[in-house]
Amino acid sequence: AQTVTQSQPEMSVQEAETVTLSCTYDTSESNYYLFWYKQPPSRQMILVIRQEAYKQQNATENRFSVNFQKAAKSFSLKISDSQLGDTAMYFCAFSTTSGTYKYIFGTGTRLKVLA
Amino acid sequence: DSGVTQTPKHLITATGQRVTLRCSPRSGDLSVYWYQQSLDQGLQFLIQYYNGEERAKGNILERFSAQQFPDLHSELNLSSLELGDSALYFCASSVGSIGGNEQFFGPGTRLTVL
Numbered sequence: 001a002q003t004v005t006q007s008q009p010e011m012s013v014q015e016a017e018t019v020t021l022s023c024t025y026d027t028s029e030s031n032y033y034l035f036w037y038k039q040p041p042s043r044q045m046i047l048v049i050r051q052e053a054y055k056q057q058n059a060t061e062n063r064f065s066v067n068f069q070k071a072a073k074s075f076s077l078k079i080s081d082s083q084l085g086d087t088a089m090y091f092c093a094f095s096t097t098s099g100t101y102k103y104i105f106g107t108g109t110r111l112k113v114l115a
Numbered sequence: 116d117s118g119v120t121q122t123p124k125h126l127i128t129a130t131g132q133r134v135t136l137r138c139s140p141r142s143g144d145l146s147v148y149w150y151q152q153s154l155d156q157g158l159q160f161l162i163q164y165y166n167g168e169e170r171a172k173g174n175i176l177e178r179f180s181a182q183q184f185p186d187l188h189s190e191l192n193l194s195s196l197e198l199g200d201s202a203l204y205f206c207a208s209s210v211g212s213i214g215g216n217e218q219f220f221g222p223g224t225r226l227t228v229l
Contacts, residue, residue: 033215037139044117045158045205052215058205074211091157095214101171103214 002027004094006106008020012088013082014114020067021077021109023092034075035096039108040088048090051075082113119221122204127227132173133194135199136224140187140208149181150205157203164189165212195222210227211220 013019025034036048051059051068052087058066063083067076079086092106118141128134135220140147149161160173164183175181178196193200203223208217 043203043223046218047219050215050217059145093158097214101151101163101173101212101214103163104158105159105172107148107157 001098002102002104002108003033004092006092006109008109010110012089012110012112012114015081015082015084015108018078018080019111020094021079021090021111022079023075023077023106025075025092025094027094027096027104029072033097034066035066035093035095036066036075036077037040037087037091037093037105038047038088038114040085047092049114055099058084079111082105084113084115087111087113117221119206119208119219121204121221121224123224124222125225125227127229128196128198129229130198132196132228133192134196134226136189136191136193136204136206136226138189138206138208138221138224140189140206141219144208144210144219145187146209146212147183147187147214148209149175149189149191150207150209152205152223153199153201161191163212167183170212191224198228201226201228 006096034051038046063080089108120139145166148163150158161175165170181191206221207218
């Protein structure tokens with residue numbers, strides 16, 4: 001069975017600094033997708049970044065980038081130049097790409113950006 | 116605004132009752148997904164519909180059921196409600212049916228069971 005683990009329940013970072021959120025997963029699938037979602041206090045879920053497992057190049061979206069280590073089953077999110085608006089819960093998520101689809105979310109990391 | 120709408124925003128009901136949550140996907144999206152988020156927890160995938168047909172099933176209780184109508188809106192029915200069903204229920208939509216599609220989430224329906 002697939003699992004997603006986020007081992008950091010809470011983190012904080014100073015404004016303009018860089019922070020890395022960790023995520024590990026377990027699967028026997030060869031191809032799959034990994035995601036980072038942001039949930040600000042408004043509770044709206046917003047996709048931050050997406051990575052397809054067969055693509056070796058790490059995905060980037062502006063200040064957000066991932067470090068995807070397929071062999072280690074690790075998928076960390078780096079936020080550069082942190083802004084106050086980055087304060088939110090961040091969820092790592094996994095989905096299969098074929099067969100019986102599964103969508104699995106981690107328990108989240110609460111990130112607080114300090115002024 | 117993601118373009119996904121959910122009604123109602125809040126729902127308060129009693130144990131044993133039945134409620135219906137409604138979701139309208141973004142224009143052009145054929146897939147609808149339902150998730151449950153209990154207090155300060157991650158999201159639990161419940162079920163996915165694609166163009167009217169069930170596409171994937173997660174940890175959805177037998178007391179819960181869903182359907183997607185010809186106009187692509189979806190409803191999640193929760194019956195014989197228990198205190199533990201209190202949660203935020205999200206609907207999401209995507210263009211296609213495969214797992215890698217970006218999902219756009221609605222604002223959620225907060226269900227409180229007393």
